Amino acid sequence: MENKTKQDEQKIEQVKEILKTMNTDFLDHSIIQDNKLYFTHEDKSYRVLMPSPKDLSDAENIRHQHYGQFLVTEGYYLKVVLKKILKEKQGIDIDELEQKKQQINDKLKQVFLNLADLGTSKDEQQIEELKTKINKIQNELIDVNIEIVNYLSPCIEDQVEKKYVEYLTFLCTEKLIDRSSEKYEKVWKDFSVFETDNTKLAIKAINRLTELLLDSREVL
Amino acid sequence: MNLDKNIRKLARSSYYQHLYRISKDINGVSIFQNMNNFSGLQSLFLYWLKVYNILFDELSNKEHDNLTSQVILDDIRVDAFLHYRTQYQQKKLKEYKQKDKEYKLQNRKGKNTTKFQKFPLYTKPSD
Numbered sequence: 001m002e003n004k005t006k007q008d009e010q011k012i013e014q015v016k017e018i019l020k021t022m023n024t025d026f027l028d029h030s031i032i033q034d035n036k037l038y039f040t041h042e043d044k045s046y047r048v049l050m051p052s053p054k055d056l057s058d059a060e061n062i063r064h065q066h067y068g069q070f071l072v073t074e075g076y077y078l079k080v081v082l083k084k085i086l087k088e089k090q091g092i093d094i095d096e097l098e099q100k101k102q103q104i105n106d107k108l109k110q111v112f113l114n115l116a117d118l119g120t121s122k123d124e125q126q127i128e129e130l131k132t133k134i135n136k137i138q139n140e141l142i143d144v145n146i147e148i149v150n151y152l153s154p155c156i157e158d159q160v161e162k163k164y165v166e167y168l169t170f171l172c173t174e175k176l177i178d179r180s181s182e183k184y185e186k187v188w189k190d191f192s193v194f195e196t197d198n199t200k201l202a203i204k205a206i207n208r209l210t211e212l213l214l215d216s217r218e219v220l
Numbered sequence: 221m222n223l224d225k226n227i228r229k230l231a232r233s234s235y236y237q238h239l240y241r242i243s244k245d246i247n248g249v250s251i252f253q254n255m256n257n258f259s260g261l262q263s264l265f266l267y268w269l270k271v272y273n274i275l276f277d278e279l280s281n282k283e284h285d286n287l288t289s290q291v292i293l294d295d296i297r298v299d300a301f302l303h304y305r306t307q308y309q310q311k312k313l314k315e316y317k318q319k320d321k322e323y324k325l326q327n328r329k330g331k332n333t334t335k336f337q338k339f340p341l342y343t344k345p346s347d
Binding site: 029031032033034035036037050052109112113115116117118119120127131134135211212213214 | 253257264265284287296300
């Protein structure tokens with residue numbers, strides 16, 4: 001379990017880099033004023049919209065189609081089966097990692113309560129020390145989460161989820177064609193065109209749509 | 221993610237706190253341009269808008285000794301305070317339930333009670 005290979009560590013670093021690129025350090029009202037997010041790519045303006053009920057229904061159909069395909073395809077496993085294979089063949093216990101996550105969460109909660117007790121305290125140093133400790137524990141939690149996600153990302157559930165988000169991105173991304181009349185049109189005419197798009201635009205659009213959907217994913 | 225940090229900054233800003241209070245009183249004043257199909261970011265923003273509204277109210281009513289304006293301006297300290305607040309409310313609820321139970325028990329003693337008995341239904345006498 002502790003024998004993380006160099007490859008695993010490199011993967012974790014790569015995911016952290018991708019997370020950093022998703023960080024947009026701006027404070028502008030446009031992120032919440034409307035149910036759209038605007039972005040630029042190679043000096044052109046784009047936007048992602050919240051999906052309509054029809055978009056959600058179409059994306060759900062794509063999810064079901066791919067779920068059925070993956071179930072009968074060699075080399076694709078459900079999460080529960082993949083967990084078993086990882087444990088038996090690779091000595092990687094996901095349940096143990098989940099327990100570790102819970103322990104870190106409990107430790108974090110205790111440190112939060114210690115910080116809350118210092119409410120009116122003038123001891124700035126103690127406050128900063130606890131805040132630093134909290135940041136350190138939160139980073140530990142992120143590392144464990146990334147590790148779990150990396151191990152389980154090939155599972156069928158995550159793969160169909162990926163297709164679902166990609167299909168929604170294809171449906172909901174538009175480019176600005178006329179600034180004066182604020183006219184937008186779809187970026188990709190067909191899902192197959194989106195799937196073969198190797199430019200950074202597709203990745204940026206997926207990131208922006210994921211940000212836009214955020215908490216609403218649990219309902220959708 | 222900085223997105224979360226920025227949404228919290230917007231939510232606790234005096235501009236959106238005032239807009240939130242006004243929108244509760246005056247019909248037609250809305251926080252967003254869209255009236256439905258809210259994005260995940262908008263729903264997260266609404267959550268923090270409400271949280272900071274409660275915190276500012278509790279600060280002005282001096283409900284908690286460990287809540288100050290410095291705490292509200294610091295995201296980590298707000299998270300810490302919210303953990304404490306949840307624990308505090310659970311403790312208060314437990315104390316209230318216990319007091320309520322004791323009060324009911326005390327008031328039950330020494331009072332006249334009515335006993336209900338089951339009487340047989342009227343039956344016609346046989347000839």
